[in-house]
Amino acid sequence: MLRWLLEEGGWDLDVSPIQTLEPESAVGLASVPDSATLESEVVTSLFTDRRAAADDRLPDPAGEASLERRGWWADALHEVAGHLTGSKLWLLVRRKADEETRLLAELYAREALQHLIDQGAAAAVEVTAAWSLPPRAPGRLALEVAVVRPDGSRVTAGFDLAWTA
Template sequence: MDILLAFGSPGADLAVASGDLLTDDGLLTAVVVSLFTDRQAEPGDELPAGETDRRGWWADATLPKLAGAPDNIGSRLWLLRREKQLPEVVARAREYATEALQWLLREGRVDGLAVDAAIAAPGHLRISVALTVPGETLRTAYDYDVLSGVYRPTA
């Protein structure tokens, strides 16, 4: 069991009831952390205009190397900040989200993973995730404001 992240405005916070932290099976929390934590930019990635910080989590350096590459926490969705809403940018969003969630497959937390991205509104990407676990498919979707970095689950 993991601590449950509950959605509010903006983003997620720890869920509490009767003074106790609530828990869940960890999949929803894992998806939120994987998608909306800033992964370190790759050496060839172009940073958003005016930025020099490659971001990332300090503890990535301590994570094991899988298949010769470090296992990094988070996604590179933050790199899309200030990008135009073009089909190739939506394709990169899908790629970045899929990359961020691959660890769920590698570690056997899910049997299948499908990610889709689309323009939800001006300045907003919709990222939809379907996770297959034994006996069911869990679906969740988020609207992500690429300018502010704020995300909200969709209905």
């Protein structure tokens, strides 16, 4: 897991496995109370490219169908079969800025953050996406994420995704 170290102002790579145990005894997110670690996990989950499924529509930046399904190489080493890291937000990069794309962005973000609930680091994850209106920033999708911890406290983050349909 990639962790942001607030005091040091840099990233650290923690290669110890996250065990699937009861939240109070889990190694990983559930046992780390600080917001910086949770925020780092949100960023990593949203902006690491999850492997596309065989039936996902792939973007075609060169004007021809791409066969590249991406994905994180370490998913092949994960202890839980079928576990996929990251999000499918990358699949939306060439889509039109419309309601379908906005709803898919919310779905893909929720899917990417579900592991926080499964591991006991969050009681809920709330995601909203909205198209920015002129003159603020046309062509941008504002993604708002709120992670509700088991104790009820919230960690929030916002992201503006540039759009080039």
